[in-house]
Amino acid sequence: MNILVCVKQVPDTTEIKIDPVKNTLIRDGVPSILNPFDGYALEAAARIKDKDPDAKIVAVTMGPPQAVAVLKECLAIAADKAYLVSGRTFGGSDTLATSYILSSAVKKIEETEGKFDAIFCGKQAIDGDTAQVGPEMAEHLGYPQVTYGLEAEVDGDGLKVIKEMEDGKAVMGVKFPCVVTFTKPAWDPRYPTIKRKMAANRAEIPTLDDTMFPEMDTTRIGLKGSPTHVKKTFVPQKKSGGVKIQEADNETGAKKLFELLSGASII
Amino acid sequence: MSNPFFNEDHESIREMARDFANKTLAPIAAEVDKTEHFPLEVAKQMADLGFLGLKIPEEYGGLGLDMRSYVCVMEEIARKCATATLFISSANSLSTAPIVISGTPEQKEKYLPGVVAGEEFIAFGLTEPNAGSDAASLTTKAVKDGDDYILNGRKCFITMAPMANYTIVYAKTDPEKGAKGITCFMVDMSLPGVSCGKHEEKMGQRGVPVSDVVLEDVRVSKDCVIGEVDLGFINAMKTLSVGRVGVASMCLGMAAEAIELAVEHTKNRVQFGKPLCKHQAIAFMLADMETKLNAARGLVYNAAWLMDNGVKADKEASMAKYFAAEAAIDIINKSLQLHGGYGYSREYAIERLYRDIRVCSIYEGSSQVQQIVISGQMLK
């Protein structure tokens, strides 16, 4: 069993504020973290490895050199190997270009690590919230995909994935090789142990830079290869907090609502 | 680099400990205090992460790390739950240092891995009803009987005794020779003649039980002697030297937390038309607290650094423990003061910190005992 987990370094959005004048994110002094959903993907892989200690977990990120920090975190938690994909011509890539580069990286890493049975991603990164890179990778690679995974278990020549639905859960079967994106499960991801953490501090993390992909179509990468253009970012106007009506039963609730609305001359 | 005393490994260990303290310990700390019970599965989790084996050699299941790694963990864990640090200090210092310092390879093999795994607990029994600060005056006796020793006596204030599998007992093998006639024994708590008194009802650090250990004609084999016969007191003093830096680190963590709480509270609480912290008298109090904490840090980190570099640091360890404990008690007291009536309420964490910190200038050598050690070194 060979699993690739795709991760991203993101600003800790719980600490982020928006510049009220310029309408941009104030990133100064905001700590960078492993995208939480990628942490769930890694945990899902780790749980497969708990049952099958021979399973291999490889982590990959595309990002600037300082993104090795999240790769080290993955190594400390559960990954056996990690790769950084980094190059100037990759900069400014939107989700389509990113997923194209990552799919090329999958092929490249497979030359060393062997074919991946499954590629796990977080459902989305908390900085962009697009939820597109995982599914687009599946398309680039021509693999089946399951999104919004909560748990995954090896089942014959594929995975059994429990998937979050709007009104419940679904159990999906998917054949290897496949892509699964993960959302927040009921449990917290494991802590790294001190032993793994220290080994991670010493780990060599190979970089795959833009010169290492001679086959890559350079019109599909970077800012030029990105069809997405951000026109404007703005902070939506704050709605004032509503009134919650909570009465013993629905009828009294409805009456109360009616009183309120008629009192405000709305009806 | 944030601090000349620490390297990347230290920083990442600190970060892990902080993360664990925030996510796992902070939510249970008040309950641990209230119920006087620390969940053993959390102790096991701390073991799995490596916190209980930091200073234990790798061949016995530990991580073989240095004093500064231990300091980082103690500091961060103490911020959220003082009781949790007792599991860590017990495993890394009081209960294992005597074995690591002077045990045989067989003894290390027998006792250390269980402690590292969080599956066995060893208590440290030095204090007696009539031998506290003057530990060498202890009267528990060990009389040789063939290949065995027969132990009689009473230890008191023994942390973890009621839950321990073993207690390290210091007993007189040659009462004539005073401190030079004390031997260190590993006593299995399930042996006939061993019992624990009632649990002490404590002011703070309540999640771990503390009791007497009563020894009545307890027969132990000579394999249970740790180190050399009659040289046990040296082993106790060396153990305490490590322990003192641990207690000092715990003080740093608790004081840091108290300062954070004080800053938070005085920023938010408005009196006389502005936040409390905008009153200069209060801002200056915060400045004093922060300065004192950082002075204490300097002493503690320095003592740990010296130990890691193989320099004898008994005086430095005593200065660190003395200053850090007194500083932390003062800082926490001031933080409580700044909380006003809220600080006196059990609903606020500062109230627990105030109780938890108090013992730090008493156990593992009171402040006065540290002064004796420090001045003793100056005047010899």
Ligand SMILES: Cc1cc2nc3c(=O)[nH]c(=O)nc-3n(C[C@H](O)[C@H](O)[C@H](O)COP(=O)(O)OP(=O)(O)OC[C@H]3O[C@@H](n4cnc5c(N)ncnc54)[C@H](O)[C@@H]3O)c2cc1C
């Ligand atoms: C919660 C808790 C846990 C403990 N855990 C353990 C444990 O696990 N193992 C263990 O062996 N012990 C343990 N102890 C015991 C602790 O180490 C002793 O309480 C401590 O050494 C002080 O001894 P004492 O209580 O007998 O006080 P005393 O020695 O009677 O001292 C009373 C006061 O007099 C002062 N004093 C004493 N002699 C002098 C002097 N010559 N000059 C100036 N001042 C002096 C002391 O500083 C103190 O302020 C624990 C205690 C507590 C409260």
